[in-house]
Amino acid sequence: xxxxxxxxxxxxxxxxxxxxxxxxxxxxxxxxxxxxxxxxxxxxxxxxxxxxxxxxxxxxxxxxxxxxxxxxxxxxxxxxxxxxxxxxxxxxxxxxxxxxxxxxxxxxxxxxxxxxxxxxxxxxxxxxxxxxxxxxxxxxxxxxxxxxxxxxxxxxxxxxxxxxxxxxxxxxxxxxxxxxxxxxxxxxxxxxxxxxxxxxxxxxxxxxxxxxxxxxxxxxxxxxxxxxxxxxxxxxxxxxxxxxxxxxxxxxxxxxxxxxxxxxxxxxxxxxxxxxxxxx
Amino acid sequence: xxxxxxxxxxxxxxxxxxxxxxxxxxxxxxxxxxxxxxxxxxxxxxxxxxxxxxxxxxxxxxxxxxxxxxxxxxxxxxxxxxxxxxxxxxxxxxxxxxxxxxxxxxxxxxxxxxxxxxxxxxxxxxxxxxxxxxxxxxxxxxxxxxxxxxxxxxxxxxxxxxxxxxxxxxxxxxxxxxxxxxxxxxxxxxxxxxxxxxxxxxxxxxxxxxxxxxxxxxxxxxxxxxxxxxxxxxxxxxxxxxxxxxxxxxxxxxxxxxxxxxxxxxx
Amino acid sequence: xxxxxxxxxxxxxxxxxxxxxxxxxxxxxxxxxxxxxxxxxxxxxxxxxxxxxxxxxxxxxxxxxxxxxxxxxxxxxxxxxxxxxxxxxxxxxxxxxxxxxxxxxxxxxxxxxxxxxxxxxxxxxxxxxxxxxxxxxxxxxxxxxxxxxxxxxxxxxxxxxxxxxxxxxxxxxxxxxxxxxxxxxxxxxxxxxxxxxxxxxxxxxxxxxxxxxxxxxxxxxxxxxxxxxxxxxxxxxxxxxxxxxxxxxxxxxxxxxxxxxxxxxxxxxxxxxxxxxxxxxxxxxxxxxxxxxxxxxxx
Numbered sequence: 104x105x106x107x108x109x110x111x112x113x114x115x116x117x118x119x120x121x122x123x124x125x126x127x128x129x130x131x132x133x134x135x136x137x138x139x140x141x142x143x144x145x146x147x148x149x150x151x152x153x154x155x156x157x158x159x160x161x162x163x164x165x166x167x168x169x170x171x172x173x174x175x176x177x178x179x180x181x182x183x184x185x186x187x188x189x190x191x192x193x194x195x196x197x198x199x200x201x202x203x204x205x206x207x208x209x210x211x212x213x214x215x216x217x218x219x220x221x222x223x224x225x226x227x228x229x230x231x232x233x234x235x236x237x238x239x240x241x242x243x244x245x246x247x248x249x250x251x252x253x254x255x256x257x258x259x260x261x262x263x264x265x266x267x268x269x270x271x272x273x274x275x276x277x278x279x280x281x282x283x284x285x286x287x288x289x290x291x292x293x294x295x296x297x298x299x300x301x302x303x304x305x306x307x308x309x310x311x312x313x314x315x316x317x318x319x320x321x322x323x324x325x326x327x328x329x330x331x332x333x334x335x336x337x338x339x340x341x342x343x344x345x346x347x348x349x350x351x352x353x354x355x356x357x358x359x360x361x362x363x364x365x366x367x368x369x370x371x372x373x374x375x376x377x378x379x380x381x382x383x
Numbered sequence: 384x385x386x387x388x389x390x391x392x393x394x395x396x397x398x399x400x401x402x403x404x405x406x407x408x409x410x411x412x413x414x415x416x417x418x419x420x421x422x423x424x425x426x427x428x429x430x431x432x433x434x435x436x437x438x439x440x441x442x443x444x445x446x447x448x449x450x451x452x453x454x455x456x457x458x459x460x461x462x463x464x465x466x467x468x469x470x471x472x473x474x475x476x477x478x479x480x481x482x483x484x485x486x487x488x489x490x491x492x493x494x495x496x497x498x499x500x501x502x503x504x505x506x507x508x509x510x511x512x513x514x515x516x517x518x519x520x521x522x523x524x525x526x527x528x529x530x531x532x533x534x535x536x537x538x539x540x541x542x543x544x545x546x547x548x549x550x551x552x553x554x555x556x557x558x559x560x561x562x563x564x565x566x567x568x569x570x571x572x573x574x575x576x577x578x579x580x581x582x583x584x585x586x587x588x589x590x591x592x593x594x595x596x597x598x599x600x601x602x603x604x605x606x607x608x609x610x611x612x613x614x615x616x617x618x619x620x621x622x623x624x625x626x627x628x629x630x631x632x633x634x635x636x637x638x639x640x641x642x643x644x645x646x647x648x649x650x
Numbered sequence: 651x652x653x654x655x656x657x658x659x660x661x662x663x664x665x666x667x668x669x670x671x672x673x674x675x676x677x678x679x680x681x682x683x684x685x686x687x688x689x690x691x692x693x694x695x696x697x698x699x700x701x702x703x704x705x706x707x708x709x710x711x712x713x714x715x716x717x718x719x720x721x722x723x724x725x726x727x728x729x730x731x732x733x734x735x736x737x738x739x740x741x742x743x744x745x746x747x748x749x750x751x752x753x754x755x756x757x758x759x760x761x762x763x764x765x766x767x768x769x770x771x772x773x774x775x776x777x778x779x780x781x782x783x784x785x786x787x788x789x790x791x792x793x794x795x796x797x798x799x800x801x802x803x804x805x806x807x808x809x810x811x812x813x814x815x816x817x818x819x820x821x822x823x824x825x826x827x828x829x830x831x832x833x834x835x836x837x838x839x840x841x842x843x844x845x846x847x848x849x850x851x852x853x854x855x856x857x858x859x860x861x862x863x864x865x866x867x868x869x870x871x872x873x874x875x876x877x878x879x880x881x882x883x884x885x886x887x888x889x890x891x892x893x894x895x896x897x898x899x900x901x902x903x904x905x906x907x908x909x910x911x912x913x914x915x916x917x918x919x920x921x922x923x924x925x926x927x928x929x930x931x932x933x934x935x936x937x938x939x940x941x942x943x944x945x946x947x948x949x
Contacts (some may be wrong), residue, residue: 183542190465194735217544227535230557239553240543243655289539296543384747388738391816392759394809398766398774436934452669457793459666469672476936477674482679483863484925485870487897489876491904491921492680495687522673546659568765578872581901602769606873610771624668626775635765639758 285316
């Protein structure tokens with residue numbers, strides 16, 4: 104178990120204070136665990152991602168923003184090799200995860216995916232009970248003992264704050280849960296495979312404001328243990344929770360930087376225009 | 384236009400009505416609980432239990448065989464092969480063609496195959512031939528619902544680190560109502576078809592007790608009884624037709640029930 | 651532990667690949683085995699003679715398929731001619747005019763019609779259509795008819811292919827983008843004008859494909875036709891003559907004629923002909939239908 108029980112109480116969120124942040128920044132500056140070098144992605148004849156170079160800081164939230172169609176989601180999918188399923192996608196370049204290029208020959212896709220917990224745009228519970236949803240990951244990855252599985256399920260349901268809400272009905276279908284609860288269930292399910300990275304693909308875009316807030320709080324809690332990479336559709340969300348911002352436009356990275364710096368003092372003309380809302 | 388629609392509906396009612404009208408007087412409890420007795424074909428006592436049992440045995444065997452082949456195939460073209468692969472479209476195309484091959488051709492081919500392998504007209508032969516007939520039906524129907532499955536679910540499973548095999552097992556659960564529809568559809572077609580079992584299953588007045596014995600089937604029993612010059616026997620053919628029609632109606636309505644259930648689940 | 655997972659996955663993959671290849675090959679296996687079974691008779695006699703001779707005397711070694719071929723074509727064409735207008739009108743009605751609830755109500759009707767076994771159609775045909783022809787219709791045109799005729803076969807067959815036609819045609823009509831009909835309607839065209847000018851014209855290839863598909867289904871239909879068409883090996887001269895289509899020929903004689911190799915081979919030739927025609931017709935129309943589907947999916 105990567106995480107122990109001391110994390111189970113809900114953290115209160117205070118929009119991260121300046122002092123905390125600088126400390127955090129210093130801690131992570133030299134510790135890059137996802138590193139992307141010269142990444143080009145083509146879908147059929149279209150050049151979707153152009154020469155992406157990026158190092159993602161460890162144990163922090165990195166938000167990828169940009170107008171729709173700029174390649175955010177495509178980028179996220181390259182990180183857990185979900186493009187393997189679509190042969191018309193061609194990938195050039197290197198993506199290092201824990202110093203291993205995941206596109207090298209002989210790298211096991213399953214191992215790569217196990218390192219990444221993905222939270223999709225819309226919650227997608229598996230067609231099984233709430234309990235089995237969370238237990239699914241540990242089970243396929245080889246945990247057999249009932250006790251261990253029980254413990255894991257409870258632990259992660261508690262972590263996402265769902266345990267008390269579903270306590271009496273973990274054996275029932277998740278279809279009666281609200282969308283927000285389902286999304287948290289999906290997060291618990293993703294965490295139960297014990298990943299090192301959390302990927303979020305506009306994970307709150309289908310949620311109501313209250314559920315969004317809960318998920319955002321969870322992301323902030325998550326970055327203590329995980330490296331979080333989020334694609335987001337709202338600038339305000341990025342501002343609220345991100346430590347780092349990556350701004351993409353037409354398949355290229357335009358500007359990157361720590362959140363405050365990025366929003367208060369953008370360096371590129373394009374970034375300023377985007378932030379002022381002259382295009383989206 | 385409404386006229387055309389009404390006429391088509393009228394014909395359906397007319398067909399079912401005629402069969403019931405003609406058959407009801409001869410439909411007795413004995414018909415479905417007894418095998419033909421001595422002199423059955425001269426209008427004496429007995430029923431068509433032999434044919435009902437034969438049909439049920441054949442369709443059950445055929446169903447098992449075709450499930451073992453159709454389910455993996457449909458899973459393969461939908462989840463293992465990439466989305467727009469040429470291979471999967473070749474498979475789908477040949478399924479479309481197999482679907483159109485007339486049952487008499489399957490019957491003739493099945494019989495030739497049995498002669499080649501040295502199998503007599505028997506339950507076994509009927510099972511194999513009917514399996515050939517219903518396989519494409521099942522595959523196409525299952526494929527149709529599988530293609531409608533939202534892409535989120537496979538993606539979610541893969542991102543959890545499932546292998547494709549593990550993913551497929553979970554997806555099959557989601558596809559259960561669709562599979563049921565496919566099964567019922569295939570059973571309906573298989574149980575009603577006479578041309579496939581005409582040469583391959585043989586005919587007998589007894590209930591077959593092993594795969595090597597010949598087996599009677601309901602459609603053939605109707606056909607043979609109708610060919611009899613004795614009026615009582617002909618009337619029994621109509622009664623047997625009711626039995627077959629009722630079976631088909633039940634299958635058809637349950638298929639509809641399951642497919643409506645599926646479209647509700649589909650989000 | 652880890653290994654078992656991957657071994658399972660790879661085993662399943664290969665197993666499935668095997669089945670997939672088997673399925674594709676299956677079609678070829680059927681075709682080839684029928685062909686080889688039919689080979690002896692083709693070696694013995696000229697194929698052209700077999701197909702164009704009307705002389706069918708198996709015991710003297712004469713196998714002229716012409717009566718059977720003509721009968722098959724005759725019955726199928728009548729079926730198509732009867733079924734087509736009904737199907738087109740009903741499909742248009744269901745697609746453009748009927749309310750949702752009527753459509754809902756009608757779906758099971760089509761389903762049931764297609765689900766009724768051929769034997770039941772045959773029973774119904776002998777009970778209603780055959781006497782109708784023999785007593786009411788035929789006397790107006792010819793002196794005598796048993797009722798077991800080309801026409802009876804055609805009518806029964808027509809009803810059997812209507813559900814197939816309707817289900818494919820509604821599919822084809824549905825593939826026409828909504829904007830197209832809306833555009834026509836917004837220019838002030840009436841619904842019927844829209845149907846005529848937009849829907850029917852746009853879906854013409856689809857209707858043809860559906861027709862070809864139904865025709866190939868009609869060629870192969872055995873039991874129902876066999877029960878109502880009289881089964882006399884002759885070239886029918888009118889609607890009210892008995893006829894003997896190819897599938898009925900196979901059904902009536904195959905299995906009992908193994909003692910005569912050339913007879914068996916001749917029947918296999920019949921099955922092979924049927925197979926080839928059906929495969930070709932199906933192939934062409936399915937291909938067309940797939941193209942139609944693709945065209946509208948991406949636009």
